[in-house]
Amino acid sequence: MWNYLFSGDTSQETNMASEVTLSINGKSITVGNEVLATTTLSSYLRENLKLTGTKVNCNEGICGACIVVAKIEHPVSKTKETFSINSCLVPILNCHGWEIKTIEGVGNRKDDYHPVQKQLAEKNATQCGFCSPGFAMNMFSLLADEKKPTMQQVEDAFGGNICRCTGYRSILEAYKAMASDAPALTRRQCADIEDLEKFCSKSGKPCSGECKKVKAQPIKIKLGAENWRKVVTTTELFAAFAEIGEDSYKLVAGNTSEGVYRSQSVVHYIDIKDIPDLRQVSASENFKLGASSTLTEAARALRTQASTAGFKYLNEIASHWENIANLPIRNIGTIAGNLSMKREHPEFASDVFTLLEAVGAQLQILTGVDKRETVSLPGFLNYSIKKRVLESVLFPALDDATHRLRTFHVLPRTQSSVSYVNAAFLVRLSSATSWDVAEKPRIVFGGIRASFIHATATENLLVSKNILDPVVASQAISVLNSEVRPDEVLPGAGVDYRRKLAVGLFYKFLLGLDPNQVDPRYKSGAEVLTRELSSAKQDFETNESVFPLNQPIGKVEALAQCAGEIEYIDDIPTRPGELHAAFVLTKQATGAIVKYNTDEAAKVPGYLNFYSAADLDGVPNSFTPIDVYSSFLDDEEIFCSKEVKYAGQPVGIVVAETRAAAVQAAELVVIEYETNAPKPVLDVMEVIKMTRDRVVVVEKNDESPPKSANTVKGIFEIGHQYPLYMENLSSIVVPHDGGYDVYPSTQWMDLDQNVVARTVGVPANKVTVYVKRIGGGFGGKQSRSSMVSAACALAAKKHNRAVRLVLPLTTNMEVTSKRFGQRNEYEVGFDNAGKIEYVTMHVIQDSGCSRNESPMGIFVAFFESCYGSEGYKIQPQEVLTNKASNGPIRGPGPIEGIAFHDEIMERIAKHLKKDPLEVKLVNMQKLDSPLPNLINEIKSKAEYDKRKQEVEAYNQMNRWKKRGLAITPMRYPFMLWNHLTSTVSIYQGDGSVSIAHGGIEMGQGLNTKITQVAAHILKLPIDQISVKTSNSITGANNGISGGSIISEGVSYATMKACQTLLDRLEPVRATMENPTWLQLIREAYNRNVNLSAQGLFSKDVPDVKNYNIWCVCISEVEVDVLTGERQIRRVDLLEDVGQSLSPLIDIGQIEGAFIMGLGYWLSEELTFDEAGRLRENRLWNYVPPGPKDIPVDFRVYLRRNAPNPLGVLGSKTTGEPAICLSVNVWFALRNALEAARVDAGGPNDYFDMKQPATLEHIHESSLTEPMQFKLK
């Protein structure tokens, strides 16, 4: 039968296609052998169709930047449904018959924007905007097909979208307002919600194309050495198996497993997802679920079946599966795909496998047409699946009255990551009213070790016993504790934690069986932390007399951001002949390079060349030129010339015709090293002990401290943080008119200009840098961008063609700087009131492989926060390690210093058994400080005293759930620096105004603020002002866009330029009678008045001075002591912003900074392996906060009635201070854990909690041990 499909017998091939057909934004397209089998939908959209509104960051299905919407016909029901999907994981050839809509098709400038775009923009829910199209597309899918999601469904749906800038609150609020159960008023305020209906459910209003019906049909496409096939019946599948002989092959369903494990290329790819037999659902004695059912449809089917007697337990499985991965993954990822991942990678903690095994499900495997075998789940792990296919899952009927099933999974963040440990427990009781175990229970775990599935000894022990007999329960816990033996899987949670967690989950199960039979204090231990619908408040005043200054407006470019119309570096159209480059990185952290072998790389079609340090032709091999910039102390090499400094260091670049070829070939370049490379130095203490030459003593102070009534000593150690801007480092260099145009994703044009000029050997005036905006920076694009631009420029010079270098996320994470780690060994002397008398601090900073951009000076300047520093002796040291040179990530210096001060205050309070706030107030500098008043204000708003009592009462009543509350006051001393210009031009044609400044818009709202400033000074409407691309011509010699100063500094420069223009216009105006703006401008032009002016901001300007920013934060958290999970119940944050230039922008900066800080303090752990390689080099294992990790109740207050006489137009900066407040949550966690430690029989003393406070570290600090698990 199949033979006709491949035999060349064309008479029977009428049904066979040689290309796939799909529609994109209503236009039908066909795709054939012009792509690779691995070409993803996102690459096809971006590179072939130039639809660059869809963004890419991780290529793993986690960040959501690439989300598009697909309308897909179900092969069984033949109904079409609209889903969000990750276009970075789906091969374009897998999309046959799909109607795809991208952000361009949803709404655009020409056809009007869609409500999901307008809503994000109007609710000020964008910053850099890189993530915005992905959020909008996900929301579009939620509303498609006339679905009416509730607020809870909206809030649950964004686990697969990461936003690093906004802190999520504004996005969730914007979209929850569109939910069916949103308050009527909020819904009415939504952007054109009534227009939703106007968008045709088939095509969407803006696209005029037709939705052509495409048949599900077999397809065969020859793609060079590879083949793509689509089969739509099992008969065709087995015919294909016969046809391919012994060639390698891969079945493709959702293809989402590529986000977890990258597969090797194979000869045949067979798309099986439209075979109806694999998607059937039926019920008789068993419930049968087609194995190729997606996770979304599987959960839905289980819920339907759960209403039938014997299948109530399916509700528990559905609830669990509804939380696997994230919505776009669940929409196309299948049950069979998941189980096959477990089969191929037995260490994979598959939630599907664990749950199916716990309920005794079985798998049916088709071994031929209509031939099947039935295997158990464990049997499947060793089953040879070659040329066979998983057909269905059989769920048994289980008596509803006597079976108890509970399942758990504990993840590093609330959504979208795989479990540390998952578990499912099923017990059959002898009757509905008895607790006697009737048969061997099923106690199943995932995430322990590949070969560990059942806790067999514990299962055996419980047979015929009363499971709620306290003695039996204790025995079971003890046996379980000894039989769970996790193996080491790095990166990941440790062995000890996973063991205790597994036992803790079983204990939770026991506690939940009958709450009436357990000690009331233990009852709440049965529950998992459930998150209520989040809520928020933003409280600020405005001064209408200065509008549009201080007016709460959204970002000026927000709509274009939400429509994907904004251009980031990689969105710039390719030029004819443009080439692509990819870095080759060291895989070890030390050693000397001997040579390179490019033999294998050269075989990749499209490979052109490899360049290393030897190809620099004698120009300086440095992207941090110390002779030009005083902030650099070391010349860091563009390409490592011999001695390797860190794993992940670029040694050269491959240049190729396509990006895929460049990336593939770069992986194949072999670096040969001299043998006996030294062991990498990764730990600062190792350096201090052994290799003094790596220590730079910044300041020395050996005086011995005075005597005090009380002393405490401690070590405060904090780690690195990856900046995680969503647009990875990128640069395009174009040889041009004897010079070079450079388009980098940089925070510092001047550096890129000078480094490129030196690298290609031309004067700086032959290099022009253009930056429209960047997709986030957070300090991570200050200096590292010049490395990318320099490498790219070398390739552009060698080929005399434009070259593009866009780093994949893993390369970006390995190559680039992280936040400096710091170890602070301290001693504090204080009186009985807690007043500090002396502090000695030995501060050791992990600088990475160079001394560049050290924040130690800022640390010393900022660490005193709102307290004094009299009697402080600081001995700062910078230590060089074999890591990428660390860099200034948002709040460098203050974040460490301010946290340290909270640490010693909390420690003194513990020593003296005082309230930490009392100690903080005793030590607080009183002079000119509004803090005592602000503390009282926020205490009253947050009902701090009442809640403190409630927390204490709660902790008394609950052994396994603890709450904690903390308060952090802060002074952030803002210091002027930098050199920034702004050029304002008025056009005589229509009087409109343009601004070209030397700062970089990276999401901080710079362009919006300066638009408001210019409109205010020139007294013009905002829409008459337009901000242009920053460039190194009008913005020559501008400093770094960093350190919070840019918005205020460029606002100042803009204000001065506008004032200069007004001064020039005034004499003209004086001769006219009440002229309109346009009349005035035309007249001035006719009189040869220069209508362009430039303003300058620097630290020397006379009318702006250093000032203080005052903040207070109160956080309340809850900890699940059995698992280490935590939830931030409420945060009240008050920040002094002076008279805000733009309150909504400032609220966004504050919220975003705070949430980025939460990542630092709670989850973003970076570790290195023995060879010095970064373990967490992808989003699969690096854990930034997601939308459901933010405070459940988040209230931000801007200080009222406090214009800043020292700042720009009364304002204060907002970019960085709030990140320093997020340590408050860390202290709230400590507060909660104190109660847990005492209950665990531990000492009531100050304890060291590791940073970040991952679930593992929280659990460790709680002193929880299985032997504490009792029922009574």
Ligand SMILES: Cc1cc2nc3c(=O)[nH]c(=O)nc-3n(C[C@H](O)[C@H](O)[C@H](O)COP(=O)(O)OP(=O)(O)OC[C@H]3O[C@@H](n4cnc5c(N)ncnc54)[C@H](O)[C@@H]3O)c2cc1C
């Ligand atoms: C970001 C992210 C988070 C995730 N989180 C979780 C989590 O928390 N818990 C969890 O359990 N999983 C998680 N996963 C895994 C996810 O469930 C799987 O990626 C998905 O189910 C795989 O299905 P697929 O159809 O995309 O498989 P594919 O990628 O298409 O295929 C995977 C493998 O299965 C084989 N295969 C597919 N169908 C069949 C069949 N019918 N018969 C035989 N072989 C077949 C393929 O040949 C391939 O080898 C996560 C994945 C991602 C990307």
Ligand code: FES
């Ligand atoms: S790029 Fe697709 S999810 Fe990140």
Ligand code: FES
């Ligand atoms: S606005 Fe979301 S990542 Fe920048």
